[in-house]
Amino acid sequence: MARSRRHYFPGLIWHITHRCQKKEFLLKFKKDKKRWLQWLFQAKRRYGLCILNYAITSNHIHLLVRDNGRKDVISKSMDLIQGRTAQEYNVRKHLSGSFWEDRYSPTAVESGSHLFNCMAYLDFNMVRAGVVGHPKDWPYCGYHEILGSRQRYTLIDAETLASLLNLKNREELKKAYKQWIDLTAGTKFTERESKWTESLVVGSERFVTQFSKNLEKRTERRKIIKNEECFELREENTSYTRVFANKSER
DSSP states (O other): OOOOOOOOOTTOEEEEEEEBGGGOOTTOSHHHHHHHHHHHHHHHHHHOOEEEEEEEOSSEEEEEEEOOSOTTHHHHHHHHHHHHHHHHHHHHHTOOSOSBOSSOEEEEEOSTHHHHHHHHHHHTHHHHTTSOSSGGGOSSBTHHHHTTOOOSSOOBOHHHHHHHTTOSSHHHHHHHHHHHHHHHTTTSSOSOOTHHHHOSEEEOHHHHHHHHHHSOOOSSEEEEEEOSSOEEEEEESOOOOOTTOOGGGO
């Protein structure tokens, strides 16, 4: 769905998606997935990017981050990760041109249960694609790190994640997330849910309504949609640009 330019809102959680050019499988090799993760780690180290979850497929990525209130952290991080990944691929393959399809797409997500569901939706990505039967079988998602099996070069800020989920500590996070994934395997998150990628924001009615009020008044039509578990705000008939645009892009 097309998106319009929007304001910068500090302190929110963002689910970011980005597809490879023409949906081609440019990330199908392990080396490219690993390089994307290495540049994600560099973004965390250089800019302090707060990472909550991630998932890499063969033709697109999902990244769940929290804005820490420092302007341009997310935009600089994405420029680094996506730019370097594309550059290295093109050099190795002796290619030129676009690696990524247009600009990345962000959706704001409310903390608590909505964040919990978004995390699981990311980790079930390759289950939905029929590649694996359980998130534990896909090494390129945050499931393993959240459950504590990754030791070096950790990406996910487990303490912040636990707090946003109203859990006391990392141990509670590990236990609760494993139970939720095992409980929903084969029953929930097996179908694509467009709200996580095509909405401006997902959460409670109050959260979505406040987000809508904070948006600059424009001519585009926006509509709050209620579904079984949440509310979402959608925008129609516009072309999108990134939320985290630099001043020169605004």
